[in-house]
Amino acid sequence: MQLNLATLVMLDIYVLLLVSVLMLHAWTRGRDRTLGYLAAALVVGSLGALVGTLRGLGFDWVPVVFSNLLVLFSAALAWTALRVFVGHPPSRWGMAAGGLLWLGLCLLPAFHQSLSVRITVGSLLMALYAVLGAWELWRSRLQLEVDYRPTLALMLLHAGFYVVRAFLDRDLPFDPEGQSTPFFSLVVLETLLYAIGLAFVTLSMVKERAELLYKSAALRDPLTGIGNRRAFVGAAGRLLADCARLRRPAVLLLCDLDHFKRVNDSFGHAAGDQALADFGQILMDRSRQHDLCARIGGEEFVCLLAGADAAAALSLAERIRHEFAELPFVAEGQLSVSIGIAEALQANYQLDRLLSLADEALYAAKAAGRNRVELYRAEPR
Template sequence: MLILDTQTLIIVVSFIYFLVGAMTFFAAVNSQHGEVLRLAAFSAILGGCAFLLGLKTTNGRYWGELAVWFSNPMLIVSTALLLSSVRVYTGKRPRWNWVLIAPIVWIGLCFWEPFISDVNLRVILFSAIIAIYSFAMINTLLKYQIKDIWKMAPMYFVLSVHGLFYLLRILLQDTTYNFSTPLSLSVTAMEEAFFIVVFNYSLLLMVHKRTEKAFQQAALQDELTRIPNRRAFFEDAKKLLQSSNHAGNPVAALMCDLDHFKLINDEFGHEHGNQVLILFANTLKAAVPNHGIYARIGGEEFALLIEQTSASFPLEVAQSICQRFHALSHTNLGKLSVSIGVAFSTDVGYDIDSLLSKADDALYHAKRNGRNHVQTWPLPDR
């Protein structure tokens, strides 16, 4: 029969906690989610200290009581810090009262002799606290990303196992099971080691995926106006044109160019011009339907691609953009207007370059004929 050396195992578990904490803390350096990772790192380091403090539990009453007084509250704080890291990951602030109230209650109960002398009572309370924290973390994540639950499957798994493990300890208190045996302590220590490794790995994986997604979004977003950029437009346009062509739905391309933008920059400065660009981007957001795409494709030029739900719909959208933007002229940004060219797939086909080229021809025809209005392609005969 294999006999587990509890003291050696606890040293190994402490080392694992310290190693995981150090690696997580290192990962937090220069990370966009540094606070999330630092909380998890401090949790692991504190947990390692708690296990070392409880190392001599079996060597005498003094050390045993010291572990009850301090080691267990430290493990509770360690788990509460993990809950705080999960809250920060989901965009919430840590609740420090959740971190402190449970260990304070625990230390207060340590002044009560029946609590100190009853190991089963202590196991029940400790297990209940850890289980509550574990399921609270699951609840926080579910509220945050209920639609993409499988993306966090490793985290849900390890938190469920951890919570259920401590619930099982509560259920066993009505049996003859002895929580103070070396085997029981060894099983708990191994479960804790499994938990801290898988939890922090899952957290690092979640942070990595979010960072990767943020970089992908940044590569497809115009930094100034916060709307899609040229690259994103052509990627989305290709998909929309393929699906529309397959379904036989006509589409329209719109090219927009802000009127007299160079004069605005020269007279009022580039900061003023940037505000005009942002204002027009917001106008597009309000005017473009959900089944349309739009982007800033360069300078003061913007492009749109919308499904032609009716013969007049693209022109209605274009006129709405012109009117909305011109109506903002009363602001301190000066006189504002935009010229728009429109080309239809029924005339040009479903090639994005051809659509934008013809819409661009119509746009500059509008520029030459007074600006602040919409021109369609084919152009009128001279």
């Protein structure tokens, strides 16, 4: 594969700048710092490729020192982009370490005059930054809800390429006639494919995460932080179907704050919102991890307990009621909670019927004076 100098420069710089412009545009639309760091990496990499073309003009120390310095800083910015994506802060020393090491080594005459040593050190530093990027994804894989595997594979392939180059490439980038040497042609090709691939997979991860966040926000009550009615209906239907298939018990708690309108009218909506948030927190703290809790109305909450019987539900409901009564509200005794309980077996594991039975039990609790727990009991025929 023979490419002249002009073609290499045009192809390399044009593609890097084009992809960087696309990343900058994506960053301005969403202000995601991952895309900002990646755009900066591509811009710096294109500048490094441009400075590298000054070789042979009588001051080769400029491309030797500064071209490689920019390329290493570009690799450090790409690593930082992935580090930011997984939620870790940028490391200033980590971004500067590769370039500072390169500058320090270039001050040594033996290093500066040895082409093979420069290629080995520069390639290993490039491989190190790629491995660090892969490590950021791998150590955070359990927290990532997006498909990180294409990015991980790309970073490892990029690192492997530069490890191979560190031990096989010993030629100048260009021969005396301005033609690129065979291995340098592979370097240019790999750089272009890597830049395009990294931009694509990073954009894909950022977009997938944004979609998940929007979906999560649509299924979460913004005031209390627990699920909303839409989230509960979908998840509860599936949970009840599983319980029916496995013949496991399930119990529903339907909670309603007593005299809530009076609190809003007397002390303002801020006090009412705080009461709702406090009760939602109690519900989350006292329920198990696999239970379903949600706010389904203004002051109505539900909690579906899978694998629990009526006795366990009554015990939990009483703990919730007592803990809520102990909170320091604006006016002592102005607010309480009534809870109705119904068993899924009585509703034939149908969510609508189960909600109706729990509502009947809740009505009984209200009629008996509020601030109490009632279990639905079918009247004998």
